[in-house]
Amino acid sequence: VPRNRAEVARDEKVEEIVKAASDRLLDGGYPALSVVDLSRRLGLAQNAIYWYFPTKDHLFVAAVEHIFNEILDKQPCQGPRIDRVLWFVERLSECQDLRTTMRERARSSEVVAAFDRHVTGCLRSMLLRALSQEAPTADVDPLADAVMALCEGALLRELGNAERSDLIRFGYERLVSP
Amino acid sequence: VPRNRAEVARDEKVEEIVKAASDRLLDGGYPALSVVDLSRRLGLAQNAIYWYFPTKDHLFVAAVEHIFNEILDKQPCQGPRIDRVLWFVERLSECQDLRTTMRERARSSEVVAAFDRHVTGCLRSMLLRALSQEAPTADVDPLADAVMALCEGALLRELGNAERSDLIRFGYERLVSP
DNA sequence: ACCTGAACACCGTTCAAGT
């Protein structure tokens, strides 16, 4: 006898699934996000989720979107430009683990690939805001791309906070000097 | 009746497995590297590989090592320093797909994490050679880290060859400037 | 529209058993 939840709004049920999925994702990464396991946790049959999400990667994207919403909407703080860049790197580092997973999944899943491009775009324009705020620089686009590459590359290394800041300060100062 | 291959040298059998594994890896990435599938292709029982490799990730590391051997041993070409940097980026881009997989696997597997650190070290010293060749620069270490971050970050973006070269030229020239 | 039961074709890994 199927549970009758037809009276519950679809949005609420979707959100319940997405919330649980993002919890699992934050807890143990992609391996912890199992469609079968998640269904059991929600008290559903192991295939119930497929009514709402066509593939696991669609669910994955929804969960990551849910997690990233607060991060990507943040407005850059005030202060000198180097501080705003370091603030941006902090936002980047919050995304780092999940973006590593996204990059790998994007190779086999077009949904993830598209969402990865979208996230990258959001982060890029976040950096653009941080760079051009208060002191608009001419031709800021190539600069933004270079700083973005520097920051993303720095986050790939397993560095301490101090080492990472030093690396970014070093690179940033030279990148902006005309 | 088990196939009797006790007379064959262990090294040869290991290499046969590693060769087949790296072929699968190059063909379809990590998803194509299945222990079970690989064993069948080699005409072995599905668990035979576990005699040589304790886990799938150990096999993965051996296969990637096999693939990277030629790439990491290459000596930088002659020419102006910017060309040697772009040459280095080409070597990096040859590793790129597998390094994406390695980064994801490194999160759950210490063997992969250790090998990832090793590869990063090799690449870093490859860049160091390219940077300091013919014209040794004082204090080249922080410069190398910044250029490395720039290059690795640039490779994360899905850019055309021309765009990527432009980005790296732009960043490199400013990083080395003063 | 929503959900279940049952199945399919896979995995990585373990272990006792054989030569």
Next chain:
DNA sequence: ACCTGAACACCGTTCAAGT
């Protein structure tokens, strides 16, 4: 030392069936 057969505990996904 080397390999197999058989099993374990998982996966993601599909499909017919029920309400």
